[in-house]
Amino acid sequence: MKTEMPSIFSAKRTSFVRTSVIREILKLTVENSDILSFAGGLPNPNLLPKDVLNTVMESVVKENIATAFQYGDSAGYLALRTEISNKLTDVPLSSPESIMITHGSQQGLDILGKMFMDSCSNVLLEDPVYLGALQAFSPYNPIFFSIPIEPDGPNLYRFEEIVSQNKIHVFYANPSYQNPSTYTWSLEKRKQIAKILDEKEIILIEDEAYRYLDFKGTIYPSVSSFRKRSDLTFVLGSFSKILSPGFRLGWTVVPEVYRPLFTAIKQGNDLNSNQFSQVVVSKLLNVLDWKGHLHSIQKFYSQKKEILVSLLNEYLPEARFSIPEGGMFLWVDYPKVSSKEFMDRCLTSGVAMVPGSEFSPAGRSSSYFRMNFSFLDKDDLELGVKRITKVYRDINT
Numbered sequence: 001m002k003t004e005m006p007s008i009f010s011a012k013r014t015s016f017v018r019t020s021v022i023r024e025i026l027k028l029t030v031e032n033s034d035i036l037s038f039a040g041g042l043p044n045p046n047l048l049p050k051d052v053l054n055t056v057m058e059s060v061v062k063e064n065i066a067t068a069f070q071y072g073d074s075a076g077y078l079a080l081r082t083e084i085s086n087k088l089t090d091v092p093l094s095s096p097e098s099i100m101i102t103h104g105s106q107q108g109l110d111i112l113g114k115m116f117m118d119s120c121s122n123v124l125l126e127d128p129v130y131l132g133a134l135q136a137f138s139p140y141n142p143i144f145f146s147i148p149i150e151p152d153g154p155n156l157y158r159f160e161e162i163v164s165q166n167k168i169h170v171f172y173a174n175p176s177y178q179n180p181s182t183y184t185w186s187l188e189k190r191k192q193i194a195k196i197l198d199e200k201e202i203i204l205i206e207d208e209a210y211r212y213l214d215f216k217g218t219i220y221p222s223v224s225s226f227r228k229r230s231d232l233t234f235v236l237g238s239f240s241k242i243l244s245p246g247f248r249l250g251w252t253v254v255p256e257v258y259r260p261l262f263t264a265i266k267q268g269n270d271l272n273s274n275q276f277s278q279v280v281v282s283k284l285l286n287v288l289d290w291k292g293h294l295h296s297i298q299k300f301y302s303q304k305k306e307i308l309v310s311l312l313n314e315y316l317p318e319a320r321f322s323i324p325e326g327g328m329f330l331w332v333d334y335p336k337v338s339s340k341e342f343m344d345r346c347l348t349s350g351v352a353m354v355p356g357s358e359f360s361p362a363g364r365s366s367s368y369f370r371m372n373f374s375f376l377d378k379d380d381l382e383l384g385v386k387r388i389t390k391v392y393r394d395i396n397t
Contacts, residue, residue, distance in 0.1 A: 013139045013140065016140075016141050035350050036351045036352070036384040036387070037372075037376075038353045041329070042372060043328070043375070044304075047296060052288060056283045056284050060276070060279050068275055069276065070275060071272055071275065073272060074267045074272050077282060078096060079279075080249075080278045080282035080285070081101065084237070085099055088251075091225050091233065091235055092225070093253065093255060094253055097256075098254055098256070100263065101251055101273045102250045102251060102266070102273060103249070103274070105237060105240075105250035105251075108252035109137070109207075111266055114140065115258070116170050117137055118140055119142070121170065122145060122166055122167055122168050123142040123145070123168075123171075123172065124144075124147060124162060124163070125146050125361045127148055127361055128181055128331075128359035129146070129172070129360075130178075130359070131359055133172055137172070147159050149178065152186040153175065153185030153186055154173075159196065163200050169203060170205060172207065174208075175190060175220070177210040177211075177324060177326040177328075178327075179209070179210065179370075180331055180354070180356070182322065182327050182330065184220065190221065197232070198232075204224060204227065204232060204233050205236065208222060209236070209250075210326065210327045212241075212294050212297075213241060214325055215301065215305065215324075216325070216326075224253075231256075231257055234252055234253060235253040236252050237250060238250040242297065248277065249273060249274065298326070301373070304373045304381075307373070307378055308381055309321075312332070315386060315389045316385065316388065316389045320335070328373065329371060330371045331369075331370055331371075332368065333367050334367055336367075336395075337367060339355040339357055339368075340355070346388060349390065349391050350387055351384045353369040354370040356370065
């Protein structure tokens with residue numbers, strides 16, 4: 001007797017869920033080790049001092065096993081929240097009590113989406129925008145508006161026009177070494193936009209995942225640090241780029257009035273973040289030469305950026321890009337190609353990049369591609385650029 005399979009049922013909001021081409025590409029590269037990937041935002045694993053990590057891990061198992069292997073506070077391990085408040089935030093409201101530990105900053109984006117977004121919410125995004133934010137916010141079906149990003153930040157004329165003509169509830173921004181454009185807001189634009197956000201009473205979700213990756217060691221003040229309305233300000237940070245994504249730890253600075261709601265939503269997600277990772281990272285922050293550690297990352301990524309810039313200039317001078325001040329990417333314009341054909345043929349040739357259309361709030365086509373330079377070694381960077389160049393030449397001959 002034939003058994004009828006039940007029809008698939010899903011909530012209406014799942015029709016708004018976006019897939020991540022980056023994750024799909026990463027899956028391909030895992031399955032096929034011959035593919036050279038410029039696609040993911042992969043930190044270099046050799047930058048974390050292994051001797052310090054070994055010592056810390058051993059001490060956690062010996063001295064903190066009762067805490068590290070148990071459930072923890074939903075808001076996060078207090079020692080870690082204290083370290084973050086003291087070393088990694090600059091907003092006036094920052095305190096250990098304001099820090100909420102999350103599974104990467106990605107979980108913070110999802111919780112804030114749950115808190116503030118539905119079909120009646122007007123959400124302003126940068127264009128291009130971090131793909132993970134689109135994935136986190138889209139299921140709640142907000143109305144997206146977008147603001148063009150220039151090398152020194154949002155177009156101010158257009159920004160004022162949008163917030164004057166529309167009731168914007170939330171503005172999501174990635175002001176330092178923006179993913180994917182690599183652009184960094186100027187100090188003046190940070191101040192001006194903070195003032196406008198206060199005047200219009202707009203919630204700011206400020207994503208500072210790359211804040212400490214300036215090649216010269218500069219640390220820009222957050223946009224949030226200039227706001228008077230700290231009750232409308234959320235700042236997200238992550239250990240993925242400055243320690244390791246394997247810890248899966250991030251944090252969100254949350255105004256007091258919203259902390260009970262943020263915590264309640266997080267409890268429904270996971271009860272609490274990885275307790276073992278929290279104890280390990282809190283000890284790492286305590287024993288590492290933190291400034292020296294950040295300097296080594298900044299110096300290494302600066303050198304890798306120079307290598308990729310030099311290779312593109314040598315092999316494919318048609319490619320256009322701005323030189324970033326920091327971060328892990330180049331945002332490269334490949335003229336005279338279809339992005340889909342270019343991506344497909346690059347993958348067939350054993351090299352992966354992320355097409356710019358994936359970062360467009362409206363899904364517009366783009367000749368830009370995001371290229372990561374932090375993970376591949378020098379020889380693989382060169383081989384990858386040679387493969388890209390061959391595909392480009394084949395298309396344009």
